[in-house]
Amino acid sequence: VNETDRLRDLDALMRDTVDAMDSMLADTTPPPFEASLSRRTNRKRWAPLLIAAGLLVVALVAATSLSVSDEHGTIAGEGENPTGVNTSGGTVVALDDPQEAGFTLRAASPGLRPDDDVPPEATVQVPDNGSPWERAVTVATTPYGPGAFQGRVVDVGGPEAVIRARDSALAWRDGDRAHSVASTRLGSDELIAIVTEAVAVGWNGSGALPGHEIAAVGSMLDLVPLFEPGLLSPDVSLISYAHPGDLDFVLASRPGSYGLWQALLVNATEVRPIDFGDKFDALVGTYASRGSDPLSVITWLAEDSTVVRIATHGEVNELARLIEDRLVNVGPEGFNALVADHPASGPDFGLTGNAPTEMAIDFTDFDGPWSPPPGGRLRAEATSRLDGTTSRVALIEDDRLDLFMQVASVDAGRGGGTSVPIDGLTGPAFPASSQLTTPLETDGRANSGVRVVSGVIPRGWTLTEVRDQATGVPFPVLDQQQAPVDGVDSVLVLGVVETADADAILLEVVLTAPDGRSERHWL
Amino acid sequence: VGVMKRHEVEGGDGTDLTAVDVIGSADGSFESFYKSQYRPLLRIALGIEGRRDLAEEAVQDAMVSVHRTWERASGYDRPGMYARRVLLNELISRDRRRRREQRAVERAGLPVAVHYDAELPRQDVWAALRSLPDRQQQAVTLFYVEDCSVADIAEILDIAEPTVRVHLHRGRLALAEQLTPITREERQ
16 A cells, blocks of 8 residues: 555545544534633642543443442441441551562552642531531632633622533632532532532632531542542641553552541542451442543551551452551551651652663662663663762663663662653654653752653754743753663753742643754653 | 544534534633534543543633733634643643542552543544643644644644654554554454
């Protein structure tokens, strides 16, 4: 098939595809346009999480069946003592000898960075007239901005208001703030009624909504149904385990209370007791999630009011049977010590979904030779040492996973790293910096405000400018290292830039060729 | 470049429109502009986002931006061009925010998956389009969804026409590479 034929086929295919889309949109009429306003706001580090809320809410709504069973204790419909399950006596546990059980330690995290902005407070509120939990709503107030304010415009009696992503969260503007009321259980009419009443009485965002009482208080990341419930909140320590049989799970622990523990279960589609090896009583909550499989969370309230969670997308009963006899009591302090001692522990540690879990970066030998992992071939590596901070990027080719970069930065024994898949090194679809990425932000200690930009770029090009996309404020390139990539006319580049503005989460990067041409990229 | 039919679209007031010919406002008002441009913009956003709800939000957000600058934008010869640029930038920003948010999820070691709209036909084709680099994706989308000329695409993306041709050529070849075997099999 020659090129002309292929393009002709493509034109025909695209024509049919666009026609099919037009048929789908045949009855589309523009919704009312009532929004106005300045959209810019103080962008906080957690703002992208807010933006993501819509994604999850869609999935929640799509998958929520509200099929609670009378046979099991459920949160819904059982008043203030929703389950009747006494979880006292449970302890904080860790998995003893995970390799023996077939698990691989994937990552550990002590929670959000200590210098992060504190996420806004959120509350779970229930009607003050009975059957509270099945009508619980999550309430938060955030700075006004696009993340908090996207969706279909609705009338709540005055202020600009939107329902986000298929009606599971309603937000309305109040000066430079946005209030939101979310529920995976209430319909849009009910949410509108709640908000309309709040607006009518001039509710200012603090305290209980009219006709409601506050059942639990926590950080927004804990309580707003973003993605994996509560696992991203500031106080959560977690250890992640990989399993070849789809039983990957996260073991998480955080200080809490009875009310918070209950509130974390509010957005579950089903809650039931689970027999956990006769050690103690626990509940398992099922949450619709963004993946195809629901998230199951085994949870209990342990000693010292610590909330313990075991979260998996795998078959939760099978996981429970596999690990129940291998869990050892470590207590909250012991768990935190395990997290801190994990070789790959870091507040910003991340692994992409395609990254090899067995190839964790060895931080203990970071300054020594960096051997490629088993089965992998080191194509290039570049290292920067700057004011006690060592950053390194390695381009690795692996028979199973093709190309990926491992990027890491450490100082004083702490650091973070990530693996980034690489699509290719050359070819027609290879703009100068298509592989540039900012996979790492350091933890705010000795190297506070330093960010690594790395990627594969054509030989001869250099990283010349980095600036904040939103404000245009330039960030000095403190160091730049390049290393040749064998076999291709490209180089691996590692740039260390100073980002004094911690809110600068989107970067603009300029690469310049020897002849003066430049390319601008947005990361 | 290939020959495509111009897609007839219908404005919110029921008027038949040809998208690339009427990317403006009949009476100079934002309301008229919004009604005539909503659906054409939604087609672009849907192709790139793959989900109607997210596409609708992106269009609303882009329209809010245009509305905010309407005094200036309404003075352009074809303000619809400007709206398309705003929308495409918005879509790129959303995609980048989403990727950062996904990294946050990955930090917990949990798998990330994004759902696309089951009602949108030929998801394989749109997924292939989304796999292109940003500029190629934008150029190819405008070419096929909007039936834009190279000159129109260059104006919307604010880049030179030769650059548009390069993006179009590379993007279409990459798409053909991925998709035309499907077509041939289907035809057989």
